[in-house]
Amino acid sequence: MGTQEEDPTSPSRALLSCIFLTCIALSAAFSATDQSVSRPLKKLEKPVVILISCDGFRFGYQFKTSSPNIHRLIADGTEAELGLIPVFPTLTFPNHYSIVTGLYPAYYGIVNNQFVYPKTGDAFTTSSHEPKWWLGEPLWETVVNNGLKAATYFWPGSEVKKGSWDCPRKFCMLYNESVPFEDRVDTVLSYIDLPSSEAPVFMTLYFEDPDHQGHQVGPDDPRITEAVARIDSSIGRLIDGLEKRGVFEDVTIIMVGDHGMRHVPILAIRPPPSYSPSDFVAKMNEGLESGRVENGKYLKFYLEEELPSRLYYVASDRIPPIIGLIEESFMVEKKKQQECGGAHGYDNALFSMRTIFIGHGPQFARGKKVPSFENVQIYNLVTSILKLKGAPNGSSAFP
Ligand SMILES: [Zn+2]
Secondary structure, three states, rough: OOOOOOOOOOOOOOHHHHHHHHHHHHHOOOOOOEEEEEOOOOOOOOOOEEEEEEEOOOOOOHOOOOOOOHHHHHHHEEEEEEOOOOOOOHHHHHHHHOOOOOOOEEEEEOOOOOOOOOOOEEEEEOOOOOOHHHHOHHHHHHHHHOOOEEEEOOOOOOOOEEEOOOOOOEEEOOOOOOOOOHHHHHHHHHHHHOOOOOOEEEEEEEOOOOOHHHHHOOOOOHHHHHHHHHHHHHHHHHHHHHHOOOOOOOOOEEEEEEOOOOOOOEEEEEOOOOHHHHHHHHHHHHHHHHOOOHHHEEEEEEEEEOOHHHHHHOOOOOOOOOOEEEEOOOOOOOOOOOOOEEEEOOOOHHHHHHHOOOOOOOOOOEEEOOOOOOOHHHHHHHHHOOOOOOOOOOOOOOO
């Protein structure tokens, strides 16, 4: 596996400009920040954004238990009233990287949590940190490009050294799931104490919960409730620390999840070269629709280029030619096995795949509700709050 920056797998420039135009045509119908309510900074010299991800925080989990700290952010901030819409496929790596690049997965190349690049046979896994896999410009790189400091306390892609981002030891934590949430919060707080010229203006903070529990027990188990309470207390620790430093009203907190949770990973098939993908799709769908396959009507195969255009899952040679879309609640098993947990990866239009969006800080109106929107809009939201020049991505509706 090479480490060259030049990536033979990248979509052509023509394709990239094509998606930018498509995104512009779709321009967002809402604005999460509101210039008319913008409040001046009291203590900090520069705007600061802490972007928090709670993995698999399905929309609605915030009502599972008393979560006073999350609800404080909601009450005093701006919330996507019916949740944040993930990108397809509704999986951890693609969604986290869409949040920080403003791009759909086909255009930065992380098209699945794991995949094989057919031209070379190289396998991408969640521990692949070679820059050749990771296209697009993440927020930490944008911040550094603008002459400022960024810090990442875990985020898919943050350990990849690309462009001006070299994953500095002090500000780029190497993924270790055993680090207690409290330590993560305390480290982020310690960055606030640095002299203004040294302090990061953008920080990520990642929590594995409640995705971890969701996979084990499904969305309705009491262990999810416990995980939500634990997230809430971590948010409380962050708020307390910011208040003690007198900067809670100055710092922007954006709290999101990457996807929801529902009782199946994406079904992607690359048939042997001797098989025609279109014949394969026709035969599979014929069989599924014949009535001879149990629950066959709940699965449909598509050629990649014939997938619904709203999924933006096309135009990357990293995407296998055949994709199966599965109806909610169903999953495809390789063999008979016990299954009582949860999964994600379904169509991103499903309500169960939605997650949360809460924005709290000087640029967010208090107590405001906005309609649901796709997470690719968050990149421009952050660059506008930080007043940075961002990379072009087409999601340009924010003021
Ligand atoms: Zn996830």
